[in-house]
Amino acid sequence: MHLKSEKRGDTLIEVVLAFAMFSLVAVVSIAVMNSSISGAEASLELSLARTEIDSQAETLRFVHEAFANNSEYANLWNRITEQKADPAKLPKLDATNCDDLYYDNTGNTIYTAKAFVVNPRYVVNGNEAGKPDYYENTLIRAVENSATTPPFRPAVVNPRVIYINDQTNLDGTPKTSDDVFAESDDDDLSMDYIHVGAIEGIYDMVLEDSDSSAPKSRHYDFYVYTCWMPSGAKRPTTIGTVLRLFNPEYVSL
Numbered sequence: 001m002h003l004k005s006e007k008r009g010d011t012l013i014e015v016v017l018a019f020a021m022f023s024l025v026a027v028v029s030i031a032v033m034n035s036s037i038s039g040a041e042a043s044l045e046l047s048l049a050r051t052e053i054d055s056q057a058e059t060l061r062f063v064h065e066a067f068a069n070n071s072e073y074a075n076l077w078n079r080i081t082e083q084k085a086d087p088a089k090l091p092k093l094d095a096t097n098c099d100d101l102y103y104d105n106t107g108n109t110i111y112t113a114k115a116f117v118v119n120p121r122y123v124v125n126g127n128e129a130g131k132p133d134y135y136e137n138t139l140i141r142a143v144e145n146s147a148t149t150p151p152f153r154p155a156v157v158n159p160r161v162i163y164i165n166d167q168t169n170l171d172g173t174p175k176t177s178d179d180v181f182a183e184s185d186d187d188d189l190s191m192d193y194i195h196v197g198a199i200e201g202i203y204d205m206v207l208e209d210s211d212s213s214a215p216k217s218r219h220y221d222f223y224v225y226t227c228w229m230p231s232g233a234k235r236p237t238t239i240g241t242v243l244r245l246f247n248p249e250y251v252s253l
Contacts, residue, residue: 042230045158049226049239052159052202056224057243059120060204068248073125079139081220084208085113098154098201098227098236110152115142115203117161121194140196142203155201155228164197201228219246 063080066072089112091101101110122137135141135149142152205223225240 045228045230046237046239049159049202049228049237052161053224053226053239053241055120055161056118056202056204057222057241059118059123060222060243060245063118063123064245073123075125075127076123076138079126079135080116080118081206081208081217083114083116083139083141084206084220085115087207089113090205093225093238093240096235098229098238101203101227102152102154109144110142110203110205111144113203113205115152115205116140117196117199117202117204119161119194119196121163121192137195140199142199150196150198152199152203155226157228159201159226159228161196161202162198162200163193164195165193202226217247219244 060080063073063077067074067077089108091104091108091110091113100107103109117140119138119140124138126135126138140150143149203225205225207221207223208217209219209221222243222245223240224243225238227236227238229236
């Protein structure tokens with residue numbers, strides 16, 4: 001006598017248990033993926049911020065070395081060091097909100113610290129008659145509510161200097177063909193992105209170390225700082241570097 005084996009389906013409890021296990025695995029997998037993506041994005045933002053910091057530091061070194069070796073870029077170096085700040089007016093570096101560096105009406109901001117950036121794509125020495133060359137194109141100062149200088153503002157994504165292919169003057173007037181092509185000896189380069197349109201989340205400051213026994217400053221400390229709010233973070237990230245450049249005029253005394 002042959003007995004048939006009885007077949008039965010999964011019980012409701014087994015189905016619910018299987019669905020719960022699948023959901024748990026899916027949630028853990030998504031969490032791991034999100035964590036990996038966030039980590040990669042944070043690493044990319046950090047790399048981009050360091051690139052901007054290095055660009056500022058190397059440009060400052062270039063101007064300093066040119067001035068120290070054969071007095072090239074003397075006007076530009078003097079204009080940069082004129083931005084020396086009062087240590088009591090520096091903004092807080094442990095900002096709980098990057099916006100406070102720009103809009104804090106009760107404390108110090110980048111404007112009280114005479115913050116600036118240098119444009120590594122358009123380094124010109126300038127002269128007294130051509131101040132816009134280094135005040136609007138090469139040495140860009142943080143001037144609050146200015147309509148003629150590129151704005152300093154909090155970073156939207158990561159710290160960056162935004163370059164534009166600008167065919168108008170900074171005061172809004174159209175450039176003539178002579179103005180455009182005078183910016184470069186190579187006509188092909190005259191249309192490149194060499195102007196600064198905005199500065200987001202990065203700024204330079206300079207402090208002077210003076211020697212009361214000497215007529216010249218001993219050295220200048222340049223602080224290049226960044227501040228931005230990483231995606232999904234509750235507090236901003238602030239990184240920077242300090243660059244000490246000795247005053248050639250003091251060394252030669």
